[in-house]
Each structure stands twice: as structure tokens, then as C-alpha cells.
Amino acid sequence: LTFNEAPFAESYDVGEELGSGQFAVVYKVTSRKTGEKFAAKFIKKRRYATSRRGVPRAHIEREVEVLKAVGGHENVIQIIDVFETGNDVILVLELVSGGELFDHVCAREHLDEAEACAFIKQILNGIRHLHTNYVVHLDIKPENLMLRKKGETQLKLIDFGLSRHIYPGTPVKDMIGTPEFVAPEVVNYEPLSPATDMWALGVVTYILLSGVSPFLGRNRDETFCNITSVNYHFSPTYFGTTSQLAKDFIGRLFVKDSHSRATVDDCLNHPWVRGPRAGGPSDLRLNSTINVA
Numbered sequence: 001l002t003f004n005e006a007p008f009a010e011s012y013d014v015g016e017e018l019g020s021g022q023f024a025v026v027y028k029v030t031s032r033k034t035g036e037k038f039a040a041k042f043i044k045k046r047r048y049a050t051s052r053r054g055v056p057r058a059h060i061e062r063e064v065e066v067l068k069a070v071g072g073h074e075n076v077i078q079i080i081d082v083f084e085t086g087n088d089v090i091l092v093l094e095l096v097s098g099g100e101l102f103d104h105v106c107a108r109e110h111l112d113e114a115e116a117c118a119f120i121k122q123i124l125n126g127i128r129h130l131h132t133n134y135v136v137h138l139d140i141k142p143e144n145l146m147l148r149k150k151g152e153t154q155l156k157l158i159d160f161g162l163s164r165h166i167y168p169g170t171p172v173k174d175m176i177g178t179p180e181f182v183a184p185e186v187v188n189y190e191p192l193s194p195a196t197d198m199w200a201l202g203v204v205t206y207i208l209l210s211g212v213s214p215f216l217g218r219n220r221d222e223t224f225c226n227i228t229s230v231n232y233h234f235s236p237t238y239f240g241t242t243s244q245l246a247k248d249f250i251g252r253l254f255v256k257d258s259h260s261r262a263t264v265d266d267c268l269n270h271p272w273v274r275g276p277r278a279g280g281p282s283d284l285r286l287n288s289t290i291n292v293a
């Protein structure tokens with residue numbers, strides 16, 4: 001796979017840093033031709049096979065292939081162009097400048113059900129687009145969910161650095177992802193699947209509604225033990241006012257057997273998401289009436 005060899009700097013002016021990870025830094029950039037704003041993700045290339053620094057070219061090519069396959073959905077980041085320099089591969093991506101969903105939740109401590117439900121619906125639509133194209137994200141977490149613009153609520157799934165195509169019948173095993181969000185099959189090094197993303201969505205939903213993380217232990221091993229024993233609960237402190245529907249939605253995702261776990265379509269049809277007036281205040285009145293009675 002060859003990338004654009006034209007010098008990146010001839011096409012774009014580099015602006016402020018937007019974020020950074022282990023082997024990548026993302027900058028806000030401006031097209032010199034059109035003045036349009038984009039995000040440029042500089043991924044450090046691995047120089048030698050034995051090195052632990054940088055990203056192997058095959059992984060970078062996979063991220064580009066996946067982004068090309070699934071970009072273009074309103075809830076998924078769009079790739080615009082790819083450049084290569086001696087040290088980096090540069091992905092030019094659609095700019096999402098509204099900040100991380102994570103920060104939006106922290107600022108509010110937790111969201112009310114209607115707001116959380118509206119976000120979850122968008123994430124489900126993005127995940128449905130991935131899974132329909134046999135792509136699994138494998139790193140769904142609030143930091144990888146960004147608001148397109150400040151003050152707006154449109155969400156985009158970003159960072160496909162761990163994502164890949166998974167076709168039925170070709171088991172993929174890998175110990176990857178962020179401990180707090182990984183499914184039992186990741187901990188047990190069993191085959192990964194679209195269901196692995198659905199478990200992570202359950203963790204995101206739990207956090208949006210409560211501000212706390214369901215399986216987080218005092219260390220990595222304790223977290224993994226909580227996950228493989230599906231050791232979580234809805235503490236009245238944080239879930240006292242949460243509807244039964246919302247708890248049932250989460251409970252359908254925290255299922256150890258990945259084949260029994262709710263799929264993205266099951267979730268989109270779940271009454272908490274689909275409900276007659278899901279996500280509106282009237283919906284909550286309906287539930288509270290039932291609860292009161």
C-alpha cells in the first residue's frame with residue numbers, strides 16, 4: 001500500500017495539538033488550498049521489527065483500510081488523505097472539535113437518562129455501521145467518542161487503531177483494549193467478535209448514567225477478575241433513580257457468554273432505546289408513573 005508521497009507541509013499548515021496517544025499525536029491542520037480545517041494523526045512508524053517503539057506498517061495499513069471501509073457514516077470519523085514521511089504515516093481525518101464525551105460526562109458528573117439514551121442511540125448507529133461491514137472497533141470507550149462541535153450533541157467514533165475486519169469463521173484472539181472496557185473473552189484470550197464491542201458499550205452506558213466504572217478494581221488483575229466473574233451491581237447511591245429499562249439494557253450486555261449477549265440490533269430494538277417516546281421527558285414520566293404505582 002503506498003501513501004501520498006507529496007510533502008504533507010506543502011498541502012497543510014499545522015496548528016494546535018488536539019490529542020496524543022502512545023505512538024500517535026493529533027494536530028488541528030488547515031488546508032493551504034481551501035482553508036478547510038482537518039485533524040492530522042501522525043503515527044510513528046516502527047523502525048525495526050525488534051523495536052517496541054512505533055507502530056508496525058501492517059497495523060497502520062489496517063487502520064487506513066478499516067477507516068476507508070467505514071468512513072462516511074455520520075457517527076464514524078471520516079478519513080480524507082494519507083501521507084508518509086521518513087518517521088511517520090499521517091492520516092488526514094475529519095475534524096471533530098467538540099471534545100471527548102468523557103469530559104462532557106465529567107463536567108456533569110453523570111447524565112440524565114434522556115441525554116444518555118440520545119448518545120447511546122448514536123453510538124449504536126455507528127457500531128451498526130461497523131458491524132454491518134464486518135468491522136469491530138475493539139476500543140470503544142468515552143475517550144474515543146468525540147462530540148463533533150462544542151455545544152452540539154452529534155457524536156463520532158474515533159481511533160480505529162485497534163479495529164479490524166472480523167469475518168464469521170475466522171477467529172481472532174488478541175489481548176488488546178483498555179482493561180476497564182474489555183469483555184471476558186478478551187481477558188480469557190478467547191475469540192473476539194462484534195459482541196466484544198457490545199460489552200464495551202455496556203460499560204460506556206453504565207458510566208454515562210452513573211459517572212462510575214462498573215468493573216474497575218484497585219489494580220489490573222482485580223479489574224480482570226471483576227470482568228470474568230461479571231461482578232457488577234447497580235448501587236442505589238448512583239442508580240437509585242435509574243429506570244428498570246435502563247438497568248435491563250445494561251444487563252443484556254454484561255453477559256459472559258458472547259453468543260448470548262445482546263447484538264447491536266437487539267440494542268436498537270430494546271424498549272429503553274426504541275421506546276414509544278424514547279429519550280424524551282414524557283418517556284421518563286411514563287416510567288416514573290409505573291414506578292410510583
Ligand SMILES: Cc1ccnnc1
Nearest residue numbers: 019026039094095096
Ligand atoms: C482527536 C481527533 C481525531 C480525529 N479528528 N479530530 C480530532
